[in-house]
Amino acid sequence: TRNGETFACPGDACAVPLLEGMNAFTFWAISSWGDTSRRGTASGMLDSQAPVISGAISGIAGDNGWFVSDVAFSASASDPSPGSGVWGLEASLDGGAWSAYTGPLTFSDGGYTVVMRAYDAASNIDTQTQVIHIDTQPPTVNLTASGEFCPGCGDLLAVTFEVTDSLSGIAGWELSADGVEISSGAEGTSQTLMWDGSGLPGG
Numbered sequence: 641t642r643n644g645e646t647f648a649c650p651g652d653a654c655a656v657p658l659l660e661g662m663n664a665f666t667f668w669a670i671s672s673w674g675d676t677s678r679r680g681t682a683s684g685m686l687d688s689q690a691p692v693i694s695g696a697i698s699g700i701a702g703d704n705g706w707f708v709s710d711v712a713f714s715a716s717a718s719d720p721s722p723g724s725g726v727w728g729l730e731a732s733l734d735g736g737a738w739s740a741y742t743g744p745l746t747f748s749d750g751g752y753t754v755v756m757r758a759y760d761a762a763s764n765i766d767t768q769t770q771v772i773h774i775d776t777q778p779p780t781v782n783l784t785a786s787g788e789f790c791p792g793c794g795d796l797l798a799v800t801f802e803v804t805d806s807l808s809g810i811a812g813w814e815l816s817a818d819g820v821e822i823s824s825g826a827e828g829t830s831q832t833l834m835w836d837g838s839g840l841p842g843g
Contacts, residue, residue: 641666658686661722687724687762691717695756695770706808707774714744717758717766724761731756749774749807775807783815791837802830 641647642656642665649656656665663684669677699711717729730738731745732755745754752772759765782802789795799822803813810828814821820839 689720690764690766691719691758693768711747712744779805796834800832
């Protein structure tokens with residue numbers, strides 16, 4: 641019997657697959673004359689399934705996969721039943737050494753790669769990777785130009801500006817005067833633009 645269910649093996653040997661979890665066997669041999677051997681017992685446990693890791697991120701989501709607030713990352717692991725049970729849950733940050741996971745991990749501005757590793761008592765292992773990008777800082781804009789010029793006299797205004805962002809990068813910028821667009825772009829820049837004042841009256 642296996643876990644109380646009867647089975648029979650023809651001949652003098654057979655292989656019986658183990659079920660997930662505990663397997664309790666009782667067995668005996670029957671001769672062609674109908675007499676039987678003494679009953680024997682054996683047991684074996686099977687856990688072929690790796691633990692399952694679950695994770696959650698709390699923070700304010702921005703665009704393109706970036707967070708615009710500090711982030712807390714939490715994780716947990718479970719072992720599918722009937723398993724041997726979770727033996728450990730560990731974390732590695734940015735390729736560093738493994739350490740025991742004891743609670744939520746908090747992150748501020750920057751980019752991070754968190755790898756979680758869970759293993760059970762049978763040495764099955766599961767790993768999961770989470771990439772986190774955080775940018776809580778606004779872009780930086782510097783803008784300078786002289787106080788006045790005379791477009792009707794043929795003057796051009798030198799407008800010097802710089803648009804930078806050290807974390808998520810610039811997605812777009814626009815230079816305008818009283819709502820009239822002068823120039824725009826889709827990435828960081830540092831330049832001097834000569835503007836003729838077109839589109840605006842004097843004033």
